[in-house]
Amino acid sequence: MTTLPDRRLLLVHAHPDDESIGTGSTMAHYAAAGAHVTLVTCTLGEEGEIHVPELAGLAAAEADQLGGYRIGELAAACAALGVTDHRFLGGAGRYRDSGMMGLATNDHPRAFWRADLDEAAGLLLEVIREVRPQVMVTYDPNGFYGHPDHIQAHRVAMRAHELALAEGIAPAKVYWTAMPRSVLEAGMNAFTESADNPFAGIGSADELPFGTPDPEIAARIDATDQHAAKEAAMRAHATQIPANSWLYAIAGNFGAEFMGVEYFTLAAGAKGPGSGPYGWEDDLFAGLATDGPDRSPVAAAGVR
Numbered sequence: 550m551t552t553l554p555d556r557r558l559l560l561v562h563a564h565p566d567d568e569s570i571g572t573g574s575t576m577a578h579y580a581a582a583g584a585h586v587t588l589v590t591c592t593l594g595e596e597g598e599i600h601v602p603e604l605a606g607l608a609a610a611e612a613d614q615l616g617g618y619r620i621g622e623l624a625a626a627c628a629a630l631g632v633t634d635h636r637f638l639g640g641a642g643r644y645r646d647s648g649m650m651g652l653a654t655n656d657h658p659r660a661f662w663r664a665d666l667d668e669a670a671g672l673l674l675e676v677i678r679e680v681r682p683q684v685m686v687t688y689d690p691n692g693f694y695g696h697p698d699h700i701q702a703h704r705v706a707m708r709a710h711e712l713a714l715a716e717g718i719a720p721a722k723v724y725w726t727a728m729p730r731s732v733l734e735a736g737m738n739a740f741t742e743s744a745d746n747p748f749a750g751i752g753s754a755d756e757l758p759f760g761t762p763d764p765e766i767a768a769r770i771d772a773t774d775q776h777a778a779k780e781a782a783m784r785a786h787a788t789q790i791p792a793n794s795w796l797y798a799i800a801g802n803f804g805a806e807f808m809g810v811e812y813f814t815l816a817a818g819a820k821g822p823g824s825g826p827y828g829w830e831d832d833l834f835a836g837l838a839t840d841g842p843d844r845s846p847v848a849a850a851g852v853r
């Protein structure tokens with residue numbers, strides 16, 4: 550007998566900070582709406598750069614304490630997002646940040662990149678069995694931008710979905726994070742005059758590893774009312790995101806929309822009703838039986 554809310558959302562991310570940068574507004578949106586939001590983070594992010602000078606000694610090549618430190622940053626980020634159910638895949642420290650593609654860190658015995666797929670997927674399956682999410686969110690096969698741990702998170706999540714299907718408990722829908730080509734191009738255009746242009750030297754959106762044709766986008770989650778929660782969550786990852794990051798500059802230029810609107814492609818399940826030229830859903834639970842507000846005891850009793 551479960552006491553979890555009707556709508557349950559599971560997000561599978563690679564490192565602490567990915568949840569906030571990629572899906573922070575969506576997480577805050579559903580948490581605020583009373584849905585159960587579960588975050589599974591696959592590594593501690595031990596190999597991250599450190600942008601806080603006084604913490605530089607925590608780096609992997611020095612004290613190798615960054616992973617433990619980032620547990621605290623992630624906890625603060627989740628608090629900012631209103632997310633209370635957070636786990637590390639297999640427990641904290643089970644899998645290590647693999648570092649960027651091709652580095653020697655890929656070969657560490659605990660590197661997530663080397664994880665046995667069925668073993669790691671089995672650990673995620675345990676979470677699915679417990680929470681029974683209707684919707685799962687992870688990355689596309691390129692891990693959105695090619696980092697080994699993001700690619701592996703995709704593989705593990707999709708394998709866990711297969712295993713859950715065999716048990717009849719699979720999430721009804723699986724989404725991958727995405728950036729519509731039109732939004733990417735608008736962002737690139739807006740930055741051409743900026744001294745702090747993150748796209749400097751890039752001639753066209755075709756040169757970037759992400760950017761999805763608009764018709765392939767399935768859902769646009771407008772959580773502009775949660776943009777401040779997302780920014781607070783990102784700021785909680787201070788070792789990873791410098792306080793003067795261009796991310797915050799974009800937020801200043803584009804306001805709530807940049808931080809508060811997130812996009813997804815649908816990898817499994819049936820697309821629900823949507824709107825606009827491409828029928829984008831405005832709810833990840835669209836078309837599911839749980840669609841709509843979460844039942845309060847009063848609503849469940851039929852009282853209006």
Ligand SMILES: [Zn+2]
Pocket residue numbers: 563564567696699
């Ligand atoms: Zn990451």
